[in-house]
Amino acid sequence: MQVEHKVETQGFDRRWRPALLAFFARRIGDRAEAEDLTQEVFERLWRSDVEVERPEAYVFQIATNLLSDRQRRLRVRDRHRQYVEAEERRDIEFLDPYTVVSDRQRVERLVQCLEALPDRTRTIFILFKFEQLSQDTIAERYGISKSAVKKQIARALALLAAGMGEG
Incomplete structure (x- = not known):
């Protein structure tokens, strides 16, 4: 034991x-x-x-x-x-000074391109893209067809793309 x-x-x-x-x-x-x-x-x-x-x-x-x-x-x-x-x-882009400056310059360029659009085209584009009104609502307010609204939006997009140097 x-x-x-x-x-x-x-x-x-x-x-x-x-x-x-x-x-x-x-x-x-x-x-x-x-x-x-x-x-x-x-x-x-x-x-x-x-x-x-x-x-x-x-x-x-x-x-x-x-x-x-x-x-x-x-x-x-x-x-x-x-x-x-x-x-x-996650879902956060790290900011560096070059990105901030570059993005600010792009925003300034976009504002300039928006201001250069014809008044009616600019207004329809802003109502559709930024105010998020439907094409039907915009057509009704302006007394134009939905097809005419689509053409104005397409025209704005083409002019903005050209002005921003994106084709």
Whole structure:
């Protein structure tokens, strides 16, 4: 019959600290974190009421479990960070000064091209594209056919495309 005994924590620091520090440092490469994990092993041993047959194995099982917990936490944090970054980038164009200036110049050019359209063509185009009135409604308001409205919109689109240099 084997006798089990509680892990003796007195003098434990001197006996196990160097081995635990080396164990953690080899696996994680961070001395400060190795110190924290070593301290956590001591804390868990101190709180433990478990009777163990082989204290050395028990100590390193705690250390191994701490490393597993650490890896799990890091994976969860990494996945969360990746998710947050993906959400932040989704449907968002990153602005740089050249894009902003270029887009402002295009808008200014579009406004100039709109102003250069004949009055009736411009008004029908704006009512259709920006005010989102139907072609039927525009035709009714101007007393013209729906076909005439379509021709005015097509004319506006062609003139705007030519003015913007898009064919």
